[in-house]
Amino acid sequence: MSAPRQQVDFSVGLLYSLLGLGFAWGAYGYGLGTPARMGAGFFPFWLGIGLGGLGAGAMFRAWSRQLPRQRLERWAWKPLGWVLGGLALFAVLLPWAGLLIATALLVSVSSRASAQFTWRASLVSAGVVSVFCALVFVVGLGLPMPLWPLFLG
Secondary structure (H helix, E strand, O other), X not given: OOOOOEHHXXXXXXXXXXXXHHHHHHHHOOOOEOOOOEOOOHHXXXXXXXXXXXXXXXXXXXXXXXXOOEOOOOOOHHHHHXXXXXXXXXXXXXXXXXXXXXXXXXXXXXXXXXXXXXXXHHHHHHHHHHHHHHHHHHHHOOOOOOOOOHHHO
């Protein structure tokens, strides 16, 4: 069997398939129930199956002879590091620095991954996303998260 013509589509499809099946497997442990009496894992299970199916479709499509060849390029490790670093910083800071500061730092650090990065755009985006997240998750949904650092009360 030859290699897929669209290596990028194949790689993304493989990632989606693995993520989807992983979520479906994890949700299965919560109990599915029936469509009439859904258990806690019913919706996440079927979302995972759907994501896995979309990934499988992308993988099969990658072998289509009607598509031009597209090779997978090298990984951009530096942008990946900025995004993962921002996410790790958010996870560490959220409990004691609060949602507003943790989200602002997540957006600011992760935006460094962009080739079009500017501090001004980063700070504006950080402010807008932080306020939006606070309104949605704390005010709208009532999730028990600190908005501000613990020492500010």
